[in-house]
Amino acid sequence: MQPLNRTTAQITQTRPTKVVQFGEGNFLRGFVDWIIDILNEKTDFNGAVTVIQPQNKDKYKLLNQQDGLFHVLLEGIQEGRNMQETRLISCVSHALSPYTSYHEYLALGENPDLEFIFSNTTEAGIAFEPSDVTPDTTPVSFPGKLTALLYRRFTHFKGAKDKALTIIPCELIEKNGEKLRDIVLQYASLWNLPAPFADWIEQDTIFCNTLVDRIVPGFPHDTYAHIQQELGFEDKLLVKAEPFHLLVIEAPASVAKAFPAAQTGLQVKFVEDLTPYRTSKVRILNGAHTTLVPVAYLQGLRTVREAVEDEKTGQFIREAILEEIIPTLDLPGQELTQFAQDVIDRFRNPFIRHELLSIALNSVSKYKVRVLPSVLEYHARNGRLPQRLLHALAALILFYRGEYNGEQIPLNDTPEVLAFFQTAWQKSSVAETVQAVLANQEFWEQDLTQVPNLEATVAQQLTLLLEQEQVRAS
Missing domain, CATH: 1.10.1040.10 (N-(1-d-carboxylethyl)-l-norvaline Dehydrogenase; domain 2)
Structure with missing residues (x-):
């Protein structure tokens, strides 16, 4: 049984990093990364994902051991019939921890190709942590980490409006984008960051409210041995999901154009009011x-x-x-x-x-x-x-x-x-x-x-x- 990596899978194509993703868990890999992989296949999106480990853990290392590769196994009923389908996800380039590589993490903000931030840090993740008193060391909270990254981008590109990002949180709370924006501004105030940065966040950075829906049970322990025989690879990050998926994004038309899911037949909807x-x-x-x-x-x-x-x-x-x-x-x-x-x-x-x-x-x-x-x-x-x-x-x-x-x-x-x-x-x-x-x-x-x-x-x-x-x- 071959280990899964880009050499054994014979994947040589590289793509510019357009997405930073906070979270390495089953849901994001079986939902957002699956969507982005299809965008790469069916549209001119042509974007790679860098995964950020939001907590001080070592889970990201396994993703790097597999060169960002993993399979998504869809099992369920679609249009009244049982279906099983496996897809090799190749859009993830690598993963890193801001706790061990904070400077490398902040340097992501200097990437001119970066356009999107996705996240799923659980409902408790979008919260203000008063102990995060400075961006000079790794903040504990996800919004604190995000603020530090956005501030690095703001300073590097001198507040350029066209370098502002689109933030698409997938946490299951109402008005998740608005709440995340408010906490970022709270950190900007706590850290005494310059007023033009707050203006850039409020006026140019797009924080989308979202609705996400897909059941992602995760690693299929009961059937893994049989599945890996069929795949021909030892995939320690195999993730099982249902076929149904829905991503509703409350955003301006410019976001729908930059994230062309409408061209794929995916259940991704851009709406004025979700x-x-x-x-x-x-x-x-x-x-x-x-x-x-x-x-x-x-x-x-x-x-x-x-x-x-x-x-x-x-x-x-x-x-x-x-x-x-x-x-x-x-x-x-x-x-x-x-x-x-x-x-x-x-x-x-x-x-x-x-x-x-x-x-x-x-x-x-x-x-x-x-x-x-x-x-x-x-x-x-x-x-x-x-x-x-x-x-x-x-x-x-x-x-x-x-x-x-x-x-x-x-x-x-x-x-x-x-x-x-x-x-x-x-x-x-x-x-x-x-x-x-x-x-x-x-x-x-x-x-x-x-x-x-x-x-x-x-x-x-x-x-x-x-x-x-x-x-x-x-």
Whole structure:
């Protein structure tokens, strides 16, 4: 078995570095680098990526041992059919650590070909660290490191507007680009950097808000031996991902021109406002997950795939999405329907085992954010309540009883939430239990008993679920 490197893979082409990427993890390699590799193949982008290890660890060394090469294995359902596809990613030139090579890291800012910064440093990565008091030594935080790099670029090119960069963070927080920009400006102030630098950041550097979506499970431990035999290489950085991908970038037209994903057929969208896309993702994908979990679990199902392929539960979640969630959204109907079909295909992915209980973490707060807005919007638009989404709420209340049909349910939520439900289920009637839950403004930030007919509907649905439990027990 050959080790994977540019010699054994016979890759001799070199490209100018156009991208600096903060993060070496599975998601960026299986998503952003995969996209850039396709851009290099299908367009005139012709750009290499330099990977920055954002934490003081040695993971970047393995990437250098393989000369930046690795494979992305796509496994899942696409257009209703199982698919498996492997791609050798060659766009990464090398990786470095600013903790061991800070001067080399800052020198990246002097590269005239550099255009883009991508990042995925987890949601906690976009944060201000007060201990980063100077750019003269390696800052601890990602925004601190970024500020130091941008300041080197600003000084080297004397504030040239055409050398300002486009920053595309992939961290899963709302308005990630704006928040990152604000923290960079905070460091500029803390470090007493010249005012023209702050102007260059605010006026010329483009910080994009983004929405990213792809499940990237990472290294396929169970099937690695078989896969490497097929590849003919020992690839220690092989990363597994689902076929579905979505990158929505809120940016001016100039960014779409410089990053020509539209020419490739990739699901990369440049938009003026990504709010409706974020809303659609949260309500369709995340909302369907949260709707599905208690309903399916009480039916004895334990994985997402089982639930969707079950005749009864599968029909329930499809109808909930198409008839009760999509009608509350404002994107074109065809686009929403296609996204919904993609979601169902993703739920059915036979290569990923997604346990319902892993999604059930903090289900009450998830219902508030992911499902309740659809309930209220559906009511506002139609003058009636969405029965399936409220059936899911009733199932959620029963789920939080902590046992069903004689089996304990391993609940995973805050002690306060669990204690509340324990008390609520000691009420003398189903109606009183439902009233207590729906009136809890700490859960919902409003009193849901004030929504016409909502309390009665949930109580009726919960009563039916309890009757079904008694039938099963008899």
